[in-house]
Amino acid sequence: MKITDKLHSYHELSGKPTFSFEYFVPKTEQGVQNLYDRMDRMYEASLPQFVDITWNAGGGSNSTNRGITQQSTDLVATAQSVLGLETCMHLTCTNMPVQQIDNALESAFQSGCQNLLALRGDPPRGPLGGGDGDEWQPVEGGFRHASDLVRYIRAKYGDHFNIGVAGYPEGHPEEKNPENNLLYLREKVDAGADFIITQMFYDAGRFVEWCRQVRQAGVEVPIIPGIMPITTFAAFLRRASWGSVHIPQRFLDVLTPIKDDDELVREMGTALVVQMCQTVLDSGYVNHLHIYTMNLEKAPLMILERLRLLPTDAELVGTGASLLPWRKSLNPNRRREEVRPIFWKKRPYSYVARTSQWAEDEFPNGRFGDSSSPAFGDLDLCGSSLIRQSRKRALELWSTPRTLNDLGQLVNNYLTGKIVCLPWSDTPLDHEVDTMLTRLLHLNSNGIFTINSQPQINGVRSNDKIHGWGPRDGYVYQKQYLEFLLPRGKLASLQSRLQGNEIMTYFAIDRRDDLVSNHPDGSRANAVTWGIFPGREVLQPTIVERVSFLAWKEEFYRILEEWKLLLKENNENESASLIDTIINEYYLINIVDNDYISQEDNIYNLLTTL
Known part of the structure; x- marks a missing residue:
């Protein structure tokens, strides 16, 4: 304007x-x-x-x-x-x-x-x-x-x-x-x-x-x-x-x-x-x-x-400051964009770069569009490095984790605000995670490393200071979501516990593209955030779907490779070996609990039994 x-x-x-x-x-x-x-x-x-x-x-x-x-x-x-x-x-x-x-x-x-x-x-x-x-x-x-x-x-x-x-x-x-x-x-x-x-x-x-x-x-x-x-x-x-x-x-x-x-x-x-x-x-x-x-x-x-x-606080909430769960692009070619895969929640720079050539007509009616779009194009669009930190700054922030416990503590430092970013999370954490924090800390301390999450929300007002977004006088909803790294040896147990479960759906993939899932139709988008507002259609701005998850997997493992290389170049061979183990022996997994009414943390309860 x-x-x-x-x-x-x-x-x-x-x-x-x-x-x-x-x-x-x-x-x-x-x-x-x-x-x-x-x-x-x-x-x-x-x-x-x-x-x-x-x-x-x-x-x-x-x-x-x-x-x-x-x-x-x-x-x-x-x-x-x-x-x-x-x-x-x-x-x-x-x-x-x-x-x-x-x-x-x-x-x-x-x-x-x-x-x-x-x-x-x-x-x-x-x-x-x-x-x-x-x-x-x-x-x-x-x-x-x-x-x-x-x-x-x-x-x-x-x-x-x-x-x-x-x-x-x-x-x-x-x-x-x-x-x-x-x-x-x-x-x-x-x-x-x-x-x-x-x-x-x-x-x-x-x-x-x-x-x-x-x-x-x-x-x-x-x-x-x-x-x-x-x-x-x-x-x-x-x-x-x-x-x-x-x-x-x-x-x-x-x-x-x-x-x-x-x-x-x-x-x-x-x-x-x-x-x-x-x-x-x-x-x-x-x-x-x-x-x-x-x-x-x-x-x-x-x-x-x-x-x-x-x-004032009232002016910051519900006045267009957050029309969507992320700040909307002002590029006219993206003005109708109202949907984003949740995988890029903390990676807005690489997501917008990756989708920069996506034409406006590929956002029909605000939906995610054709999965064959150049939205999932060359990662070089994001620049020479996917880690948005200098080598010196990366070592200052993330030190040199040498054990799985060290890695879990690093993620927990991010969750508790001691550091402002991780190799795969560019932006600081907000208070949305507070209701899950204790359980996330426990998972990371026990070898299940959390990447991205959101709690279930059943009808919070759109002007809520933590969870609110969109026009005034609306209500917002969320399904609980967790993305994490799981050791290869625990995947079979996860699959067994989710077999026949139609409420909790997941995608799991390793570095070699071994993809497993229980989605009834993996090609369809599963809305995990939506809002109901007076006088307009339902907005479904955050989704999980197969093709974008595959694109995110490529980006995520490349981030780990860059981190490993940075550690090797600084002669931190023990730390580089740890990241290499994560790359080769862990699955990247996301789970959606579609029962957004439940007061239970069903994903946490599931993972603690593996």
């Missing part, structure tokens, strides 16, 4: 100011993965109207720039398609010939991103960038001004994109004449810009006066102030210096005496920024704040909390 449309609709309904977050592309692959988790957490805690991804193409050769271009567009596509966040992509003229601009625009278009911030960009840095850092030159075949870029986007894509441009309340570093800056701003808006995001500032009075001048110059598009939190004294001075930003004396009077106490600087700096924001909001010129997070979490949320802009 376009930013201006979204903000207009929200403000008309609530009258409450809104906010957004800006993030930059980290320099390392692990930093990118951690940023995804941070963006996800910050969204869940605050519900920003959109997030904004910077374009870091200002330093280095064209070959380096192409790599940064790929990182930027990948981050935008993931935020939009996987995390389901309304995303705005920066696009600069620096080091960007038209062909690369076209590639970036096409990537944004295909991912469903409708919002761009068109910038000239900072001067290239260093000799590889083509400049000494203080003079901006256009790349051959590129654009000289942001207004040129805006015109090009409009000519190529019409009204598809909502285009923002930069505003400079205290003047551009290369142009201090305020009249010229207003003239250039007007030129960018006349070229087709829809909104303005300003550079950072700390002087609220200067900002309000600039807004008055902008309106007096005939520029009527929304003005969005850029807000820079204060985290440390050194960073505060450095960032103000970069942008030639005026620091009011009262900021220095408060912060200078405590400059060596980072925690106190953040506390008092937040109070100053909150006061500044309130003055800006009270001016009547703006009703939205754009927070430069610098990829940090606490300071932005502190500002919003003190401004009373964070949503």
